[in-house]
Amino acid sequence: MPHPLAFLLLPFAWLYAGVLHVRNWLYDRGLKESVAFPVPVISVGNLRAGGTGKTPHVAWVVRQLLAAGQQPAILSRGYGRRTTGYGRADATATAATIGDEPLQHYQDFGGQVPVVVCENRRVGLETLLREVPGTTAVVLDDAYQHRRVQPTLNILLTEQQRPFYQDYVLPAGRLRESRGGARRADAVIVTKCDPALSGAGQAAIAARVRRYARPGVPVLFSAYAYGAPVPVGATPAPLDPEIVLLTGIAQPGPLRDYLTQAGYRITHHAAFADHHAFTAAxxxxxxxxxxxxxxxxxxxKDAVRLLEPALRAAVAPLPVFYIPIQVQFLADGAAQVQHLVSSLFQPHAVV
Incomplete structure (x- = not known):
C-alpha cells in the first residue's frame, strides 16, 4: 500500500493516469501517429521513474547485437545534459553535452557503437539513419513512453524489490503511467534480482506481472554481477576495507548491499539525487x-560525471574507484532474449 500521506495525492494520480490513458488510447487506435522504421528498433524502458537498470540492460542487448554481426546504434534522450536537440557522442563529448548514460555507453564500446541523443526519438532516428546509413538496429534507452516511435521489440524492466504491480502513478507513487502500460511489452525483465531467487519465487512474481502483460509475453529475471574496483584517476591507493561511498543514482541500495557483503565497511555515504551534477564543493x-x-x-555512471573538465583537477588527487556491473540472467533468460532479438533479423516467408 502507498504511504499514508500518498492517499492525499491519489486524486491527482488518478487525473494524471487518466490523461495518459487517453493519450495511449489515441496511439493504440492510430489516431496519433506512431512511426515504424526500416531497421529493427529495440526499446528498453520502464513504467517506474528511475532506477530499474536500463543502462546495463541496454549495454547487454548491444553486445548481443554485436556478437551476431549487426551494426547497432544507441539513441537516448540524454537526460541531465545542458544541451538540446540532436547530438552525437565523440571524443570531445562530456556528460554536460550528451548526458552521463550516453557518455558511459560511448566509453564502454570504445566509440565503435554510434551513440546519439535527441528528446524527439523520431527526429533522432531519422537523423541517425541518414548520418550512419550502415546501421542495422537501434536500441532506444528509456523510450517506453515515447509513442511517436513504434518499436519492433519493446522490453519492459521492473525491479524485484520495487515491482510496478505494487506501485502507483505519480505523484502518489513512482509510476510514469498506469500498470496497464505493461500490455505494450513484448518481454518483461525483473531486474536486480537475488541471484538465488528460487523457481517458486520467480513463478510467483511472474504471475503478478502477467495480470497486466499480454498473454504469452515472457517474464524473465536478471541480476547484477559486480566487478573488481576500477581506478577513476591516476592516483589509485591500496584498497582498505573501510571506504567512503559516493552515489548520484536513483537506487544505491543494491550497491551498498553488495559492498557490505563483499567485506567493505562504509564509513560515510555521500548520497545525491539521480544524475546529480557534482560540484567542486x-x-x-x-x-x-x-x-x-x-x-x-x-x-x-557517477564516475563519468566526476571526470567533467571542471572537476578533473579536484578529483585527480583522490583515490576514486568505480564498481562495474554487468547483467546476468537467471535460468534461460539470456537465451530467450537472444532468441527475441535474433528473430528480428530472420527473413519471413512470403505466404
Missing part, C-alpha cells in the same frame, strides 16, 4: 570525509 566535502588509507567507491 561536493568533491571538497568528500575529500574531508576520507581517512588515511581509505578510498572513494562510486558507480560507473
Amino acid at each position: 561536493d568533491i571538497a566535502a568528500l575529500a574531508g570525509q576520507l581517512r588515511p588509507g581509505q578510498s572513494v567507491f562510486t558507480t560507473q
Whole structure:
C-alpha cells in the first residue's frame, strides 16, 4: 500500500493516469501517429521513474547485437545534459553535452557503437539513419513512453524489490503511467534480482506481472554481477576495507548491499539525487570525509560525471574507484532474449 500521506495525492494520480490513458488510447487506435522504421528498433524502458537498470540492460542487448554481426546504434534522450536537440557522442563529448548514460555507453564500446541523443526519438532516428546509413538496429534507452516511435521489440524492466504491480502513478507513487502500460511489452525483465531467487519465487512474481502483460509475453529475471574496483584517476591507493561511498543514482541500495557483503565497511555515504551534477564543493566535502588509507567507491555512471573538465583537477588527487556491473540472467533468460532479438533479423516467408 502507498504511504499514508500518498492517499492525499491519489486524486491527482488518478487525473494524471487518466490523461495518459487517453493519450495511449489515441496511439493504440492510430489516431496519433506512431512511426515504424526500416531497421529493427529495440526499446528498453520502464513504467517506474528511475532506477530499474536500463543502462546495463541496454549495454547487454548491444553486445548481443554485436556478437551476431549487426551494426547497432544507441539513441537516448540524454537526460541531465545542458544541451538540446540532436547530438552525437565523440571524443570531445562530456556528460554536460550528451548526458552521463550516453557518455558511459560511448566509453564502454570504445566509440565503435554510434551513440546519439535527441528528446524527439523520431527526429533522432531519422537523423541517425541518414548520418550512419550502415546501421542495422537501434536500441532506444528509456523510450517506453515515447509513442511517436513504434518499436519492433519493446522490453519492459521492473525491479524485484520495487515491482510496478505494487506501485502507483505519480505523484502518489513512482509510476510514469498506469500498470496497464505493461500490455505494450513484448518481454518483461525483473531486474536486480537475488541471484538465488528460487523457481517458486520467480513463478510467483511472474504471475503478478502477467495480470497486466499480454498473454504469452515472457517474464524473465536478471541480476547484477559486480566487478573488481576500477581506478577513476591516476592516483589509485591500496584498497582498505573501510571506504567512503559516493552515489548520484536513483537506487544505491543494491550497491551498498553488495559492498557490505563483499567485506567493505562504509564509513560515510555521500548520497545525491539521480544524475546529480557534482560540484567542486561536493568533491571538497568528500575529500574531508576520507581517512588515511581509505578510498572513494562510486558507480560507473557517477564516475563519468566526476571526470567533467571542471572537476578533473579536484578529483585527480583522490583515490576514486568505480564498481562495474554487468547483467546476468537467471535460468534461460539470456537465451530467450537472444532468441527475441535474433528473430528480428530472420527473413519471413512470403505466404
